Amino acid sequence: MQSAKRAATHAANRERVTATARAQLARRGAAGLSLREVAREMGQTSSALYRYFATRDELLTALILDAYNDLGAAVERAEARVAREDLRGRWRSACRAIRRWARGHPHEYALIFGSPVPGYEAPELTVAAATRVSAVLAGIVVDRYRAAPRASAPAEVVAALEWPAVAAFMPGVPARAAVRALMAWTQVFGCVSFELFGHYVGSVRRPGAYFDLVVDELADLADLPALL
Amino acid sequence: MQSAKRAATHAANRERVTATARAQLARRGAAGLSLREVAREMGQTSSALYRYFATRDELLTALILDAYNDLGAAVERAEARVAREDLRGRWRSACRAIRRWARGHPHEYALIFGSPVPGYEAPELTVAAATRVSAVLAGIVVDRYRAAPRASAPAEVVAALEWPAVAAFMPGVPARAAVRALMAWTQVFGCVSFELFGHYVGSVRRPGAYFDLVVDELADLADLPALL
DNA sequence: TGTACATCAGTGAACGCGCGTTCACTGATGTAC
DNA sequence: TGTACATCAGTGAACGCGCGTTCACTGATGTAC
Numbered sequence: 461m462q463s464a465k466r467a468a469t470h471a472a473n474r475e476r477v478t479a480t481a482r483a484q485l486a487r488r489g490a491a492g493l494s495l496r497e498v499a500r501e502m503g504q505t506s507s508a509l510y511r512y513f514a515t516r517d518e519l520l521t522a523l524i525l526d527a528y529n530d531l532g533a534a535v536e537r538a539e540a541r542v543a544r545e546d547l548r549g550r551w552r553s554a555c556r557a558i559r560r561w562a563r564g565h566p567h568e569y570a571l572i573f574g575s576p577v578p579g580y581e582a583p584e585l586t587v588a589a590a591t592r593v594s595a596v597l598a599g600i601v602v603d604r605y606r607a608a609p610r611a612s613a614p615a616e617v618v619a620a621l622e623w624p625a626v627a628a629f630m631p632g633v634p635a636r637a638a639v640r641a642l643m644a645w646t647q648v649f650g651c652v653s654f655e656l657f658g659h660y661v662g663s664v665r666r667p668g669a670y671f672d673l674v675v676d677e678l679a680d681l682a683d684l685p686a687l688l
Numbered sequence: 689m690q691s692a693k694r695a696a697t698h699a700a701n702r703e704r705v706t707a708t709a710r711a712q713l714a715r716r717g718a719a720g721l722s723l724r725e726v727a728r729e730m731g732q733t734s735s736a737l738y739r740y741f742a743t744r745d746e747l748l749t750a751l752i753l754d755a756y757n758d759l760g761a762a763v764e765r766a767e768a769r770v771a772r773e774d775l776r777g778r779w780r781s782a783c784r785a786i787r788r789w790a791r792g793h794p795h796e797y798a799l800i801f802g803s804p805v806p807g808y809e810a811p812e813l814t815v816a817a818a819t820r821v822s823a824v825l826a827g828i829v830v831d832r833y834r835a836a837p838r839a840s841a842p843a844e845v846v847a848a849l850e851w852p853a854v855a856a857f858m859p860g861v862p863a864r865a866a867v868r869a870l871m872a873w874t875q876v877f878g879c880v881s882f883e884l885f886g887h888y889v890g891s892v893r894r895p896g897a898y899f900d901l902v903v904d905e906l907a908d909l910a911d912l913p914a915l916l
Numbered sequence: 917t918g919t920a921c922a923t924c925a926g927t928g929a930a931c932g933c934g935c936g937t938t939c940a941c942t943g944a945t946g947t948a949c
Numbered sequence: 950t951g952t953a954c955a956t957c958a959g960t961g962a963a964c965g966c967g968c969g970t971t972c973a974c975t976g977a978t979g980t981a982c
Contacts, residue, residue, distance in 0.1 A: 463979070466924070473925085490803070491719040496968065507971080508926045516969065574803025575718070576885055587890065594891075620897035625890060642891065643875065643902055649887075650878020651871075657804055659877075662815065662853060663822075663870065669848035674871055681909065691946070694957070701958085724935065735938080736959045744936065 474512040476502070478522050482568070485523060490571045493520065517580055524582065525589050527568040532592025534561045539596050547684045548676075550600050555648050555675045558593065559668075562652045569656060573649055594645060598630045601641045604684055605633045613638075637682065644678045702740040704730070706750050710796070713751060718799045723747070745808055752810065753817050755796040760820025762789045767824050775912045776904075778828050783876050783903045786821065787896075790880045797884060801877055822873060826858045829869045832912055833861045841866075865910065872906045 481498050488497075495516055499506040513519045538557035542549040562569040571577070572590070613623060613635030621638070630638050651674055654660050655667045664670045709726050716725075723744055727734040741747045766785035770777040790797040799805070800818070841851060841863030849867075858866050879902055882888050883895045892898045 463923095465979070469978095470924085491805075494968065495970090504925095505927055506969080507928080510970075511925060570803035573881075573885070573887070575798035577719075582886070590887075616897065616901065620892065620894050620901055622891055622893045629891075639898075639901055640905065642898075643879075643905060646878040646882050646902075647871065647875050650874040650881065653801075653878070653881065654874050657801070658810070659801070659818075663850055663857075664848065665850045666848050669844065670867075670870075673844065673848055673867055674874075677868065677871060691956095693946070697945095698957085722935065723937090732958095733960055734936080735961080738937075739958060 470512075477509060477512050478519070478526060481519055481523060482526065485567045485571065486565070487567075489567050490520070490574075490577055493523075495519065520577065520580060521583060521586070523568070524572055524586055527565070527572050528586060528589035528592065530565070530568070531558070531561050531572075532589060532596075535593050535596050539600075544603070547600055547604055548679050551597075551679050551682075551684055552672075552675055554593075554596050554600070555671075555678075558648055559652050559655075559671055562656060566656055569652070573653060574657070594629075597645055597648075598641065600684070601633055601637065601682060602630050604682070605630075605637060608632065608634065611635070640682050644682055647674065647678055698740075705737060705740050706747070706754060709747055709751060710754070713795045713799065714793070717795050718748070718802075718805055721748070721751075748805065748808060749811060749814070751796070752800055752814055755793070755800050756814060756817035756820065758793070758796070759786070759789050759800075760817060760824075763821050763824050767828075772831070775828055775832055776907050779825075779907050779910075779912055780900075780903055782821075782824050782828070783899075783906075786876055787880050787883075787899055790884060794884055797880070801881060802885070822857075825873055825876075826869065828912070829861055829865065829910060830858055832910070833865060836860065836862065839863070868910050872910055875902065875906055 477498065480502050481493060484498055484501065485493055493516075495509055495513075496506040498519075499509055509519075513522070535554050535557045539550050539554040542553050544550075576582075610632065611634050613627070617623065617635040617639060621642075623635075626638055626642075627633075630641065633641065651671055655664070655671070660667060660670075705726065708730050709721060712726055712729065713721055721744075723737055723741075724734040726747075727737050737747075741750070763782050763785045767778050767782040770781045772778075804810075838860065839862050841855070845851065845863040845867060849870075851863075854866055854870075855861075858869065861869065879899055883892070883899070888895060888898075
């Protein structure tokens with residue numbers, strides 16, 4: 461049986477490894493992440509890392525998980541700061557937190573929202589972490605429709621979506637609004653990706669100001685009033 | 689001076705190289721593209737490729753350029769097939785062509801719309817090719833507002849966008865509509881990226897049907913009537 | 917409190933691999949007269 | 950139509966590099982009595 465003391469230092473060392481790897485990710489990007497380089501930067505042999513990760517992919521998974529959780533926590537914090545009745549404010553705050561985090565951690569953002577790393581298959585456990593942001597956004601929409609009359613979803617929506625799951629995620633939200641919420645979610649990340657990946661060169665001059673315009677257009681689209 | 693005959697065979701050989709590289713891209717992804725592997729598949733030495741490309745990055749640039757042009761041509765063709773007055777039909781056709789191409793060439797799509805390849809800087813000449821798709825989408829919006837009364841753009845839009853360029857690209861389109869058109873453009877690619885990069889797992893069951901829903905929502909957003 | 921022992925962290929050398937790029941070279945192909 | 954010559958396509962060996970992973974090992978650290 462492993463002692464608690466040893467387990468603690470083991471975990472701490474493992475954390476040191478991922479921290480170093482994260483710093484390297486920021487400099488070289490996901491594809492260029494190298495165990496040897498991480499070890500070098502820590503002043504250790506590359507074989508030492510195998511105490512903490514059985515394989516390079518396991519390190520990558522840890523980084524992806526951390527990225528999702530870090531982003532999720534940032535968005536949760538930002539949204540929680542706004543008064544519950546101010547739906548538009550909550551929406552703005554959450555969206556801006558997404559963009560702020562992405563700009564602050566561009567390579568981690570690319571790691572989770574860019575092209576999939578070739579040959580890497582994401583394990584199940586990343587899904588829960590990935591859900592945190594969407595849960596925040598969904599929560600705002602749910603509050604918007606809290607007092608709305610229920611209506612059944614049209615067949616084409618039910619067919620297109622994983623409707624039971626989506627409806628459970630946004631209880632009480634009518635189908636068309638749920639689709640629009642999904643769209644808003646996609647739109648926010650589409651904007652951020654276009655900005656970070658260079659597709660706004662030539663059309664958007666101040667991405668921050670443009671992003672705010674988009675966020676407000678989306679709030680109108682989702683019909684989020686300033687005050688209920 | 690180079691003879692026309694020799695120039696032609698040189699160009700043809702160069703095309704054979706890019707074709708092989710493209711096939712390899714489809715199998716291994718952008719980061720894993722290797723000159724040696726391409727040469728091997730062609731039954732040649734790796735050094736032979738240096739007759740056609742001075743460096744690996746030059747090959748990558750050629751692939752990116754081809755991808756943009758291939759996508760652009762596909763969208764142009766699809767949109768041209770629809771009667772000019774049927775704005776919503778043109779919009780649908782163009783959007784679906786984007787998605788169809790992306791699903792047919794996922795790695796090429798990732799190459800141009802996914803995370804930037806580390807250490808690679810896109811040269812200027814790719815910009816023109818990249819514009820072809822947006823030109824098609826802009827054309828539809830322009831036709832929508834052909835008879836609309838002109839209005840000056842609000843300051844916040846002018847400040848956020850490269851307004852002169854955008855206004856020139858969509859002549860006669862009012863500022864707010866231009867922003868929404870930009871949003872629609874982003875949304876379409878955001879959707880496709882989410883689908884291809886696996887972010888719709890758990891929420892969207894039939895991506896094609898969902899995509900069609902989104903495209904129609906966007907047409908409403910951009911206020912594209914079925915018939916003028 | 918002291919000691920014997922098991923467990924862990926980290927070392928250093930080695931494995932086999934594939935990569936991009938260079939360079940002197942050999943044939944083949946087209947050109948000029 | 951034939952020949953001499955320049956140009957090009959492709960070869961094969963070599964360069965130096967960095968990578969992920971394995972393995973037998975040495976110290977250090979904590980544990981049980």
